[in-house]
Amino acid sequence: MGEIAACSNGIINNGNGSRKGCWYEEEIEDNLRWCFALNSILHSGVTQYQDIQLLDTKPFGKALVIDGKLQSAESDEFIYHESLVHPALLYHSNPKIIFIMGGGEGSTARELLRHNTVEKVVMCDIDQDVVDFCKSYLLVNKEAFCDPRLELIINDARQELERREDDSYDVIIGDLADPIEGGPCYQLYTKSFYESVIKSKLKKDGIFVTQAGPAGVFSHTEVFSCLYNTLRQVFKYVVPYSAHIPSYADIWGWIMASDSPLVLNSDELDLKIKQRIEGENRFLDGKTFASASILSKAVRKSLDNETHVYCEGSERFIHGHGSVSAAAAHK
CATH class of the missing domain: 3.40.50.150 (Vaccinia Virus protein VP39)
Structure with a gap:
C-alpha cells in the first residue's frame, strides 16, 4: 500500500537523521518499503473502483499510482x-x-x-x-x-x-x-x-x-x-x-x-x-x-x-491492498 508521508515541509525521521520534504512510500513486503522524493502531488482522488494519484516525483518524473501501487512513471x-x-x-x-x-x-x-x-x-x-x-x-x-x-x-x-x-x-x-x-x-x-x-x-x-x-x-x-x-x-x-x-x-x-x-x-x-x-x-x-x-x-x-494453478478460491495476490491511507493532497 502506497502513501504520501510527511508532505510539504514535514520531516521523516529515518533513525539516521532527517529527510526534509515530501516523500512517496510503498510497502513492497512486510519489512521492506520503497520510497522516493516528490516535487508535488498533482492530483489525488477516489473513483468508483479505485484510488488514483498523479505524483510529480524527483527521480522518475510524473508517476501514476492506483490503489496504492505505482502503475507507471514518466521516465521508464x-x-x-x-x-x-x-x-x-x-x-x-x-x-x-x-x-x-x-x-x-x-x-x-x-x-x-x-x-x-x-x-x-x-x-x-x-x-x-x-x-x-x-x-x-x-x-x-x-x-x-x-x-x-x-x-x-x-x-x-x-x-x-x-x-x-x-x-x-x-x-x-x-x-x-x-x-x-x-x-x-x-x-x-x-x-x-x-x-x-x-x-x-x-x-x-x-x-x-x-x-x-x-x-x-x-x-x-x-x-x-x-x-x-x-x-x-x-x-x-x-x-x-x-x-x-x-x-x-x-x-x-x-x-x-x-x-x-x-x-x-x-x-x-x-x-x-x-x-x-x-x-x-x-x-x-x-x-x-x-x-x-x-x-x-x-x-x-x-x-x-510450480504446481499452483490460479483459480477462483485459490488466488494469490501481490503484497498490498486496494486503498491508500494517510494521503495528503498538497500541491
Missing part, C-alpha cells in the same frame, strides 16, 4: 509498455485486430498503434474516471486517444469479450492492475477465464500476453510463477520474460501464450521491428528480448517446479 514506462506490446505483435504473422484488457493509461494503445499492420484496437477499461484522468494529464498519449483506429470501451473486460459473440482477435493483451486482494480485476487472471473466454476469443494463430507481476529472484513466487503454470494448462506454447523497471524497484514479468509456436531469433525480430513499427524503440530490440526471455537459474527452476 517505455520499458514496461514496449515489453508488454511488441513481442506478441512481432511474433504474430499479421496482427490486425487487438483487444486490450485495461490499459486506461493509454500507453499500451500508443505502442500498438505504432504497428503498421494494426487496423483496430479495442481498449476496454472498467473505470471511466481513470481513463478521463489519463486523457487529461498524460499528454504523451494524446495522439493515441485521438487515433481513429482506437475504440475505447468502458466495461468489465470479461463482460465485454463475452458480449462480442462474433468478434475474435489476433492478439489479446492483459494490461490489468496487479492481482491485489480486494482489487477490481484479480478474477481476470484465473484458469477458467483464460480457458473459457480468452482462448475462445483468439483467432487461429492468436497470441495472448499479460503483465504478470514482480519477477525477481525473491518476488516471482507471489504471482509470476503460478500465472506461468496456469497458462501452461491452457496453451501449448508459453513464454515468460522479464526486465528491470527502476521505478518498480524490481524485475517485472510478462507471459506470452499461444497454441502456435513462438519462435523467432534476434535478427528476425529486428527485421520485423524495422518493417512494422513506426519510430524507434527506446528499449526493445531482438537481442533485448532474447535476453529478457532467458530467466535466471533460480527463477527457471522455480517455474519448472
